[in-house]
Amino acid sequence: MTTDTQDLAPQDWAARFSARMAGIRASEIRELLKLLEQPDILSFAGGIPDPALFPAQAIREAYAEILADGAQAAQALQYTVSEGHGPLRRWIAERMTRDGMPCEPENVLLTAGSQQALDLLGKLFLDPGAPVVVARPTYLGALQAFNAYQPAYLDLPQGALDGDEAARAAVEARKPRLGYFVPDFANPTGVSLTLAQREALLDLADARDFPLVEDAAYRELRFGGEPIPSLLALDIARKGSIEAARVLFCGTLSKTLSPALRIGWICGPRAAIEKLVLLKQGGDLHVSTINQMVACRVVSEGYDQHLGRLRGAYGGQARAMLAALERHMPKSVSWISPEGGMFVWLTLPEGLDGKALLERALTDVRVAFVPGAPFFAEAPAANTLRLSYSLLPPDQIEEGVRRLAGLISAPR
Incomplete structure (x- = not known):
């Protein structure tokens, strides 16, 4: 006896999942990492190490x-x-x-x-x-x-x-x-x-x-x-x-x-x-x-020498980003200057939503970043975003910040 599988209703898997699955959501960052495969995107999204620095x-x-x-x-x-x-x-x-x-x-x-x-x-x-x-x-x-x-x-x-x-x-x-x-x-x-x-x-x-x-x-x-x-x-x-x-x-x-x-x-x-x-x-x-x-x-x-190379490289990229932000961003945008790591955190003017800005940035200027709201456990601040400087060389950091600043300054 054979059964036509087209006549079988799909299983209701959602009804079988545990209660804890209600709090599980896809990572916006992991989704954004897929953009790294698009060569024309200048991505500040992935807070990941520079592969050129791998030993x-x-x-x-x-x-x-x-x-x-x-x-x-x-x-x-x-x-x-x-x-x-x-x-x-x-x-x-x-x-x-x-x-x-x-x-x-x-x-x-x-x-x-x-x-x-x-x-x-x-x-x-x-x-x-x-x-x-x-x-x-x-x-x-x-x-x-x-x-x-x-x-x-x-x-x-x-x-x-x-x-x-x-x-x-x-x-x-x-x-x-x-x-x-x-x-x-x-x-x-x-x-x-x-x-x-x-x-x-x-x-x-x-x-x-x-x-x-x-x-x-x-x-x-x-x-x-x-x-x-x-x-x-x-x-x-x-x-x-x-x-x-x-x-x-x-x-x-x-x-x-x-x-x-x-x-x-x-x-x-x-x-x-x-x-x-x-x-x-x-x-x-x-x-x-x-x-x-x-x-x-x-x-x-040689691990300490390797760390020295990492610190020199990321320090240079951080300085390039901070200098570009100072040159191009409107005065209504503020940011935090790090002394290490891979990130700069921006606060946008009130009423400007990071997620909506990302959609425009991808379409209009081909720049990616991570909106800030998902990083809040309570009461998200939508007018925030994270920029990572770990993957791009200084000239591309400069160009990406220039494009993003122009988009933020443009009339909405």
């Missing part, structure tokens, strides 16, 4: 050397422990210790990029309705990772870390379950928390007894100003040991080495790391063994 030769040689050695090849192509490749965890622990965060390899869990780290942390800490305090605006990828666990977001009020007692009290009253922040060169704003603001954030977390997630994706990309201790470093100094700290540090090699290797990590007290290991086992067992071994070889020699 491709060193990565190629590391793969070849590992696979040419029988014993190493057998290890590299096999399953491994969920915690991650021991030598790489040791390198991370030594580097973090050097950066004021004394820890051991047992305090480190390797993850598939820091994005998986955020998902694991959401799974570990969040129940439906759990309040999560975040910066205003904040990293869209963190919101997407946490959304599956149905939290209730609380934008950190302006002034809460600058001595405004009423703003601080508003946060305390909500009894946050978790705090998430990017203290260094934040995505999307490029802003860094001052030392006083970091101390105030730790004070707040101590007062209400909630853990803090420190997303350090851009920490190594400082090209100006003076380094500031990480939240974890400050917390360890207060508590005397990482085992007594409340900060969980998320690091990554995606912005400095290569995104495709998918190497990130969580560093924190062993009591939290041990539970995160169990969650990772239920997810993907472990990060690619060969990728961990390759990354370990590449970072073990």
Whole structure:
């Protein structure tokens, strides 16, 4: 007996999805990345590293050397422990210790990029309705990772870390379950928390007894100003040991080495790391063994010199963008000057919508950027946008900013 499939009604999949799927939305940034395939688009959209800066030769040689050695090849192509490749965890622990965060390899869990780290942390800490305090605006990828666990977001009020007692009290009253922040060169704003603001954030977390997630994706990309201790470093100094700290540090090699290797990590007290290991086992067992071994070889020699090249390149591109904004943007537009990272945050005149401007920019002047509204957990500010300078050379940055400024200045 045969059945004409054209007569069968499609399954109602939406009715079968879990309640958590109601909060899951497509990333506007991931969609915008498709524009990079159009050669005539000048794109400030993707906050991704410049492929010209990847240590491709060193990565190629590391793969070849590992696979040419029988014993190493057998290890590299096999399953491994969920915690991650021991030598790489040791390198991370030594580097973090050097950066004021004394820890051991047992305090480190390797993850598939820091994005998986955020998902694991959401799974570990969040129940439906759990309040999560975040910066205003904040990293869209963190919101997407946490959304599956149905939290209730609380934008950190302006002034809460600058001595405004009423703003601080508003946060305390909500009894946050978790705090998430990017203290260094934040995505999307490029802003860094001052030392006083970091101390105030730790004070707040101590007062209400909630853990803090420190997303350090851009920490190594400082090209100006003076380094500031990480939240974890400050917390360890207060508590005397990482085992007594409340900060969980998320690091990554995606912005400095290569995104495709998918190497990130969580560093924190062993009591939290041990539970995160169990969650990772239920997810993907472990990060690619060969990728961990390759990354370990590449970072073990010349990594600081490589970082110097990155900082020089991104610093030059940032200066080119800031100079172009100063030359071309109307006075009604304001922006924040970063000292590291990959982003400049613009505030447009009231009434000008970033999403509507993007539609016009793509059609009229072939320039792409990311509208600011999706980066807000609460009450989006539509008259904002994010520009990334990481992919374009200075002459194209100049031209793209000139086109965009002309569009903003044009009568609507």
